[in-house]
Amino acid sequence: MEGLYAFCVGLLTACGIFLALRGRTFSVVIGLTLLSYAVNLFLFASGRLKLNAAAVLGESEQYSDPLPQALVLTAIVIGFAMTAFAVILAMRARADLGNDHVDGTLPAQPGDASQKSGGNQ
Amino acid sequence: MQHLSIFPILIPLLFGAIMLLPPISRDINSQRITSIVGTLFLLISSAALLYQINTEGVQLYALGGWQAPFGIALVADKVSSLLVLLTAFLAFCVMLYSVAGQDKGGAYFHPLFMFQIMGINGAFLTGDIFNLFVFFEVLLIASYALLIHAGGKQKTQAALHYVILNLVGSSLFLFGLGILYGTLGTLNMADMAIKVGQLQGETATLAKTGALLLLVVFGLKAAMLPMHFWLPKTYASASAPVAALFAIMTKVGIYSIFRVYTVIFGDDAGELANIATPWLWPMALLTITIGTIGVFASPGIKTLSANLVIISSGSLLACAAINSEAATSAALYYMVHSTLASAGLFLLADVMSRQRGKAEDRFVRSRPFIQPRLLGFAFAISALALIGMPPLSGFVGKIMILQATQSSAQTMWVWPLILIGSLAALITFSRAGTTLFWRHNGNVAAEAEPAKTTEIMGIGLLLLASPILVIFGGDISEFTQQAAHYLHDIQASAYALLPGVAQ
Numbered sequence: 001m002e003g004l005y006a007f008c009v010g011l012l013t014a015c016g017i018f019l020a021l022r023g024r025t026f027s028v029v030i031g032l033t034l035l036s037y038a039v040n041l042f043l044f045a046s047g048r049l050k051l052n053a054a055a056v057l058g059e060s061e062q063y064s065d066p067l068p069q070a071l072v073l074t075a076i077v078i079g080f081a082m083t084a085f086a087v088i089l090a091m092r093a094r095a096d097l098g099n100d101h102v103d104g105t106l107p108a109q110p111g112d113a114s115q116k117s118g119g120n121q
Numbered sequence: 122m123q124h125l126s127i128f129p130i131l132i133p134l135l136f137g138a139i140m141l142l143p144p145i146s147r148d149i150n151s152q153r154i155t156s157i158v159g160t161l162f163l164l165i166s167s168a169a170l171l172y173q174i175n176t177e178g179v180q181l182y183a184l185g186g187w188q189a190p191f192g193i194a195l196v197a198d199k200v201s202s203l204l205v206l207l208t209a210f211l212a213f214c215v216m217l218y219s220v221a222g223q224d225k226g227g228a229y230f231h232p233l234f235m236f237q238i239m240g241i242n243g244a245f246l247t248g249d250i251f252n253l254f255v256f257f258e259v260l261l262i263a264s265y266a267l268l269i270h271a272g273g274k275q276k277t278q279a280a281l282h283y284v285i286l287n288l289v290g291s292s293l294f295l296f297g298l299g300i301l302y303g304t305l306g307t308l309n310m311a312d313m314a315i316k317v318g319q320l321q322g323e324t325a326t327l328a329k330t331g332a333l334l335l336l337v338v339f340g341l342k343a344a345m346l347p348m349h350f351w352l353p354k355t356y357a358s359a360s361a362p363v364a365a366l367f368a369i370m371t372k373v374g375i376y377s378i379f380r381v382y383t384v385i386f387g388d389d390a391g392e393l394a395n396i397a398t399p400w401l402w403p404m405a406l407l408t409i410t411i412g413t414i415g416v417f418a419s420p421g422i423k424t425l426s427a428n429l430v431i432i433s434s435g436s437l438l439a440c441a442a443i444n445s446e447a448a449t450s451a452a453l454y455y456m457v458h459s460t461l462a463s464a465g466l467f468l469l470a471d472v473m474s475r476q477r478g479k480a481e482d483r484f485v486r487s488r489p490f491i492q493p494r495l496l497g498f499a500f501a502i503s504a505l506a507l508i509g510m511p512p513l514s515g516f517v518g519k520i521m522i523l524q525a526t527q528s529s530a531q532t533m534w535v536w537p538l539i540l541i542g543s544l545a546a547l548i549t550f551s552r553a554g555t556t557l558f559w560r561h562n563g564n565v566a567a568e569a570e571p572a573k574t575t576e577i578m579g580i581g582l583l584l585l586a587s588p589i590l591v592i593f594g595g596d597i598s599e600f601t602q603q604a605a606h607y608l609h610d611i612q613a614s615a616y617a618l619l620p621g622v623a624q
Contacts, residue, residue: 020289025281032288039295046303068302071251075295078258082288085265089277089284092269096277102285104278 002049009045012038023107025090025100032086036079043072125173126182126197128166129205129242132159137235152231153220159235160213167209171202175600179607181248181618189248189619190309196248196618199604200453204245204376207457208369210586211464212238218468218579219362226271226360233270237263237366244373248618250301251308253377254294257342261287264370267363268355275358283355286341286348294338300331314384314615318391325392332386336397339381342374344434346407353415356427361471364423365464365583371430372456375437379449379608382441389611401442402534408435409538416545421482422470422557425549426463429507432542433459436522439535443525449605451521454598458514458590462506465583469499472576473557478566484553489561491571497558499580504550506587509543514590519543521598 012034019031047065055066090100097104136159145151174180174197182195197205216234224230240260247253265287268280302308304324305316320328341348352371356364382397390396412435415428433455440452470482473496480487490496502513509515519539526532572580590597607613 016292020285028285032285032292035289035292039292039299043295043299043302046299048303067308068299071298071302074251074255078255078291081262082258082291085262086284086288089265089269089281093277093281096274102281104274104281 001051005041005045005049009038009041012041023101023103025093025102028102029083029086029090033083036075036083040072040075040079043075044068046071122169122173123180124182125166125170126180126195126246127184129163129170129209129246130195130239132163132166133235133239133242136162137232137239140232140235141229149225153224156216156231156234157213157220160209160216160238163238164206164209164213167202167206170197171206174199174202179613179617190307190312193252194248194309194618195246196311197246198614199600199607200376200379201245203453203457203600203604204372205242207460208238208241208245211366211369211460211583214579214582215362215365215464215468216579217575217582218365221573221576223271223360223362223471227269229266230270233263233267234362234366236260237267241369241373245376248311249309250313250381251298254291254298257294257373258291260370260373261291264363264367267366268359270363271360273358276360279351279355279358282351286351290338290341293334297331297334297338300327300334304328304331309619310380310385311615311618314387314389314611315619317385317393318389321392329393329396332381332393332396333400335381336378336400339374339377340404343371343378343438344374344408344431345438346404346411346435349408349411349431349434352431353424353427356430356467357421357423361468364427364467368430368460368464368467371434372437372460375434375441375452375456378438378441379452383444383449383608384611384614387444387609387611395444398442398444401438405435405438405442406534406538408432408438409542410435413538413542413545416542416549419549420484422473422484422553423467423482425553426466426470426507429466429546430459430463432546433463436519436539436542439539440522440525443527443531443535445525445527446602446605446609448522448525449608450598450601451518451525453601453604454514454521454590455518457597458506458518458587461583461586461590462503462515465499465580466503466507468576468580468583469496469503472496472572472580473500476566476569476571477557478568484556486556486560486562488563488566488569490558491565491569493558495572495577497554499584500554500557502584502587504546504554506584508546508550510547512588512591514587514594517591517594517598 016031016035019027047068050064053062053064054060055064057063094100099106140152140155145155180197184193237260240256243256265284269276304327305313307313344352386393386396388394409432412428412431419425419428437452440448474482476490477487506513506515509519526535
C-alpha cells in the first residue's frame, strides 16, 4: 500500500511541477491544483498509513495520529482559497494584458516575423 | 498583563473585520479614522508588550489552555516583540501616509492592510511551525490583493508572478512540514529543537531534506538569490503604501530563517547541527552581489529602493550564515534600520514622482519640484541612512555586521561585498540626487500636487527613526544582544518553554 501511495503522490507532484512550469496561466493553475492535491496526500501520510485505525481513542484497537488529519483539513481550506484567487487573477490578467501568457507578452514564434507584441520592437 | 501577547494579532483582526461591516465600510473617512485608531492601539499595545517582556521575561501564551507541545502556543520573546513593535510603527507611519488619498485606488484597502498586519504579527509571535505556515498564508493572501490595489497593467503582470511563485512556495512549505512532522512527531518549535538532536541515520537524512525545503521557502520570502527575481518588479510596481508595508515582508522570511536554523537546527541539533550554513554562505554573498549590480542598473527610485531591499536581505542572510550571537544581534539592529529606511524611501519616491509629471521617478531631466527644499532634505536623509554613512543608523548597523565576522576568511568575503554595496548605493544616490534636484527644465508641472500634511508626517516619522536608532544605539544594541543571546541559548529558547518536558 505504501508503495502505491508514494507512487501516486510522486506522480501528482511531477505532473503539478511540469504544468506549473508551462507558459499559459490555465495550465499553471491546473499545475498548482495538482501540486496542492499531492501536498494534501503527503501530509496525510506523515502520520503513517494504518488500516482499521480510527483517529478517536477507544473506537478501535489501534488508533491513528489525528494531527495530520487536522493539518490536511487546514491545508485543503487554504489551498482552495488560494486556487480561487489564482483563477480570478489569471482571468484579470487575460483581460488586462490581452493574452494568457504568465509573462503578459507572447514570446515571438519562429517563422512568425509579422507578429507584433506591441512595445519595444 | 497575561493577554498582552495576543493583542498584536487580535487588534488588526478586529479592526479589519469592523471595517468590512456596514456603518464603517460605506464611508472612506470613517474607515481612515478607524485605521489610524487601530494602528495607534497596535503601536501602544506592542510597546507595552515589549516593556513587559523586557522586565518579566518570555511570555508563553497557550491558546485555548492547551499546554505546549500539544496545543498551539504564542511565544512573545525579545526577538518577536521587537519585530512586532517594528511592524506596528511601520504600519502606523504607512497608514498616516495612505489616508491622504492613496487608499482611494480600490475597495477594501483598509481591511486588507489590517489583515496583512495580523499575518505579519502572527508569524513573528507564533511558537508552532504549522501555525507559522497559516500566518504566512494570511499575510500572503492579503498581500496578493493589496499588490493589485489601484490596478493597472504593470501591477497585474507583477502580481501574477508573485502569486504563482508564492503558491508553489506554500506547497513546498507543506512538504517540508510533512517531512519534519513524520520524522520528529511534533510541530512545536521548542519541542522540535529538543527532539531533533536524537535523530540518527536515515531519519536524520529525511529530516534534513525537510529542513532544507523550508530554507527554499524562507529564501523565497527573503529574496535569497535564485528566488529574488520577483522582488524588484513587484516592489516597483506596487502602490507606495503597499510597497512600504512590503518592506517588512522580506524580513518575515529572514526572521523565520533565524528562528528555525538557530533554535531548531542550531548547534545542539546533533547530526543536523547548522545544516543551513553551507547553503546560506554562497547564497548570501551572491544576493549582495546581484543587489549591487541591480542598484547600478536602476532606472528610477522605486527600482533602486527595491534593489536596496535585496542588498539588505543579502547582508542579513550573511549574518545568519556567520551564526554567532554578535551576528544575530547585528542582524536584528540592521533589520529595524533597513525596514524603516527603505519604507521611507518608497513613500518619498511616490511623493516625488507625483510632482514630476510624466518623468515620474525615473532619473531623467524633467520639471522642477514644487517643494524642492523639503523633498531634497528628506531625500538626503534617507540616502545617508540607506548608503550607511555616518551619523545615521545605516552606518551603525553595517559596522555591527562587519564587526561580527569571526575568521579572516569570513572577513575577506563579507567586508568587500558589503562595502562595495554601500559604494554602489552612494554612486547611484548621488547620480539620482543631481538629476532629480538640479537638472530640470520648464516650469512646474500643471498636474503636480504638493505633499499633504499627513504624508509628510508619515515620511518624517520613518526618517526620524534613523537618528533615534543612533541616539539610543547603546540601549537598542544591548537589547538586541540579549535577544540574540536568547535565540542561541537552547536552554532559554527551547527547554524553558516546555515546562512539562523532562530535560
